[in-house]
Amino acid sequence: MRILAIESSCDETAAAVVADGKAVLSSIVASQMSTHGKYGGVVPELASREHLRAIVPVVREALQQSGSTWDDLSAIAATVGPGLVGSLLVGLTYAKSLCFARGLPLIAVNHLEGHIHAVVLEAKCAGTAVAFPALALVASGGHTHLFEVQDGFRYRLLGKTRDDAAGEAFDKVAKLLGYGYPGGPTIDRLAPHGDPQAVRFTFAKMKGNTLDFSFSGLKTAVLRWVEAHDMETEIAARRALLRQPARPTTDDWLAATPRRTLDLLASFQRAVITELLTRASASAEGMGAHSLIVSGGVACNTGLRAAAQSAGLPYPVHFPSPGLSTDNAAMIAAAAFPKLVAGQFAGLDIAAQANLPLA
Ligand code: KG4
Numbered sequence: 231m232r233i234l235a236i237e238s239s240c241d242e243t244a245a246a247v248v249a250d251g252k253a254v255l256s257s258i259v260a261s262q263m264s265t266h267g268k269y270g271g272v273v274p275e276l277a278s279r280e281h282l283r284a285i286v287p288v289v290r291e292a293l294q295q296s297g298s299t300w301d302d303l304s305a306i307a308a309t310v311g312p313g314l315v316g317s318l319l320v321g322l323t324y325a326k327s328l329c330f331a332r333g334l335p336l337i338a339v340n341h342l343e344g345h346i347h348a349v350v351l352e353a354k355c356a357g358t359a360v361a362f363p364a365l366a367l368v369a370s371g372g373h374t375h376l377f378e379v380q381d382g383f384r385y386r387l388l389g390k391t392r393d394d395a396a397g398e399a400f401d402k403v404a405k406l407l408g409y410g411y412p413g414g415p416t417i418d419r420l421a422p423h424g425d426p427q428a429v430r431f432t433f434a435k436m437k438g439n440t441l442d443f444s445f446s447g448l449k450t451a452v453l454r455w456v457e458a459h460d461m462e463t464e465i466a467a468r469r470a471l472l473r474q475p476a477r478p479t480t481d482d483w484l485a486a487t488p489r490r491t492l493d494l495l496a497s498f499q500r501a502v503i504t505e506l507l508t509r510a511s512a513s514a515e516g517m518g519a520h521s522l523i524v525s526g527g528v529a530c531n532t533g534l535r536a537a538a539q540s541a542g543l544p545y546p547v548h549f550p551s552p553g554l555s556t557d558n559a560a561m562i563a564a565a566a567f568p569k570l571v572a573g574q575f576a577g578l579d580i581a582a583q584a585n586l587p588l589a
């Protein structure tokens with residue numbers, strides 16, 4: 231059973247064909263990074279326009295690369311939310327049109343469920359399985375959520391960020407320091423060159439649900455540190471690097487980053503990782519998890535991966551490979567597969583929902 235899936239919730243136009251919920255026959259991702267990079271973040275109107283440009287060729291390429299014809303497909307899946315509504319609309323409307331034209335059923339997928347299924351998909355590919363109940367930490371540019379995942383993919387929300395998402399904190403700090411967008415990958419590459427103990431960041435104790443996150447205080451602490459350390463010249467030099475035609479390499483960034491700033495980056499990243507893993511492990515312990523799933527763009531972070539693997543947690547920790555951690559459509563097809571088996575189809579009148587909850 232082959233599913234063609236379309237993902238367009240933020241700034242990647244993606245399509246994939248996955249067979250039987252486990253074999254990725256194709257996975258195409260058209261990134262809009264070059265469009266949004268110079269603005270230091272995703273511009274929703276530009277994202278919709280870029281999706282419109284990319285959607286037809288991306289879907290065509292996914293179908294071709296998978297060696298499938300329309301007749302080989304059992305269903306078409308699309309992300310219905312959460313995300314930018316103008317972006318979601320492009321992928322969902324195209325999916326609906328294809329379903330109508332080809333007489334195929336439509337499967338509506340929650341983007342966060344997709345991120346969780348990225349791990350399930352890879353475990354299946356490897357011939358292993360994720361043990362349930364699992365605790366899933368989804369950390370990306372738009373979300374930082376902790377879900378209890380029961381067998382049969384039933385979800386319960388245990389905690390979430392009250393302000394910025396973890397990826398957003400990476401992006402805002404990088405922008406403030408002159409590294410451009412997206413900030414996570416750049417900070418990840420520079421952090422190993424600094425001392426993570428050099429700058430002490432403290433997190434306020436959470437009132438109410440202690441499994442919730444808050445990253446805005448950390449962002450403000452970095453801002454205060456920058457204001458106190460006379461950094462205008464080095465930040466201006468890095469912004470100038472961003473205006474060059476070629477994307478700066480890690481060596482370019484290292485040459486433009488004094489030791490003290492590397493220490494700041496390392497300490498900031500260390501603080502985010504500690505925050506994520508402390509609450510994820512507390513949640514996992516509280517619900518008696520048999521495994522921990524970490525997914526979303528921030529799951530690419532090498533420091534987070536290393537810290538999670540060396541934390542001595544009493545259950546296996548699963549990360550998707552980097553290509554399946556950031557937004558892609560293979561994870562949407564994987565999440566759609568159990569719905570196809572259960573005959574859970576959506577009507578062609580289903581609407582995109584910017585704030586669609588998973589649980
Ligand atoms: O899942 P994703 O592709 O899109 C959303 O659903 O938001 O995640 C993108 C986010 C961005 O904030 C980006 O800075 C962050 O993931 N990210 C990283 C890394 N790679 C991407 N954050 C930390 N370390 C990384 N290596």
Ligand code: ZN
Nearest residue numbers: 370526556557
């Ligand atoms: Zn995402």
